[in-house]
Amino acid sequence: MPGSGKSLFSNLLKDKGAKVIVMSDVVKKRFSEDGKPGERLMDYAKRLRTIYGNGVVARLSVESMGSPSPLVVFDGVRSLDEVEEFRNLLQGNEIFLVSVHSPPSIRYERIMNRMRPDDSKDISLVKLRDKEELDFGLGGVIAMSDYIITNSSSIAEFKRECEDFIKRVLKFG
Amino acid sequence: MPGSGKSLFSNLLKDKGAKVIVMSDVVKKRFSEDGKPGERLMDYAKRLRTIYGNGVVARLSVESMGSPSPLVVFDGVRSLDEVEEFRNLLQGNEIFLVSVHSPPSIRYERIMNRMRPDDSKDISLVKLRDKEELDFGLGGVIAMSDYIITNSSSIAEFKRECEDFIKRVLKFG
Numbered sequence: 001m002p003g004s005g006k007s008l009f010s011n012l013l014k015d016k017g018a019k020v021i022v023m024s025d026v027v028k029k030r031f032s033e034d035g036k037p038g039e040r041l042m043d044y045a046k047r048l049r050t051i052y053g054n055g056v057v058a059r060l061s062v063e064s065m066g067s068p069s070p071l072v073v074f075d076g077v078r079s080l081d082e083v084e085e086f087r088n089l090l091q092g093n094e095i096f097l098v099s100v101h102s103p104p105s106i107r108y109e110r111i112m113n114r115m116r117p118d119d120s121k122d123i124s125l126v127k128l129r130d131k132e133e134l135d136f137g138l139g140g141v142i143a144m145s146d147y148i149i150t151n152s153s154s155i156a157e158f159k160r161e162c163e164d165f166i167k168r169v170l171k172f173g
Numbered sequence: 174m175p176g177s178g179k180s181l182f183s184n185l186l187k188d189k190g191a192k193v194i195v196m197s198d199v200v201k202k203r204f205s206e207d208g209k210p211g212e213r214l215m216d217y218a219k220r221l222r223t224i225y226g227n228g229v230v231a232r233l234s235v236e237s238m239g240s241p242s243p244l245v246v247f248d249g250v251r252s253l254d255e256v257e258e259f260r261n262l263l264q265g266n267e268i269f270l271v272s273v274h275s276p277p278s279i280r281y282e283r284i285m286n287r288m289r290p291d292d293s294k295d296i297s298l299v300k301l302r303d304k305e306e307l308d309f310g311l312g313g314v315i316a317m318s319d320y321i322i323t324n325s326s327s328i329a330e331f332k333r334e335c336e337d338f339i340k341r342v343l344k345f346g
Contacts, residue, residue: 001316080307103319131318134253139312143174144303146276148321 053086189346228258
């Protein structure tokens, strides 16, 4: 969910040499070439799925992977359809479905305080974005995760949890 | 989600003196009086929501609460509509939305091994039940939880986590 801290987790993996595909960047790239005038990114993402199916962003992400790498992170899975698409396309590889969870109150505070271009300072818009993410099916992805890492205290504590997870579960870096 | 271990958590709270309302028992009670011949409980639960709205089981659960208690547990919230209903009906009370998470592989193993009357030994039916729970909106509830307790190792470890949570967060018992 927005503001949960998942980028911090994937950045840690990137620093250790993993290849990170940020799925929203894959959509943004296409949006810059293919979006309609005045269209919101979120609406484009919905339109893309309506035309090409719910697994389309997973397919585009796998395609953008390039040369093989010992660990590839797909950051920003939105639905169980995408999970299924990844499992089909990446057969023979070990797959870990990992969620990062933070309580809504903490996420909202973080989003209101950070300065990303696609963040809103209006709490009703932040809550609308949550609803849109859940409508994609993000809740189902979290529910069906193999692992959930909690990020509800300090950055240092979250980093420690991520490091422990990377070492213990992913056995990487 | 089924097999996550949430009953173990609510039973611990019950042992400490909390009042526990098992929401599926509320539905089952009504089902025994009101279900159609041959109707599955899950289909009855859907029908109930179609007739009375998505918050109906929350309303029935609050109604069945009886005399006041310092801590009331509503075990088995299925959708964000129910969460909203609880927040409306229980205004002025402190509310904690807590999920218990286990990876699907572990949940499936537990369900196949336990002997509850409503459990299936057929993995495709177990997966269908997951899908039905997610269709109710359970994923959204997990995503929007204030706390997620993980139950992926031993019962002893999970109990320890629950005890810690009850003391530290709920400050109960």
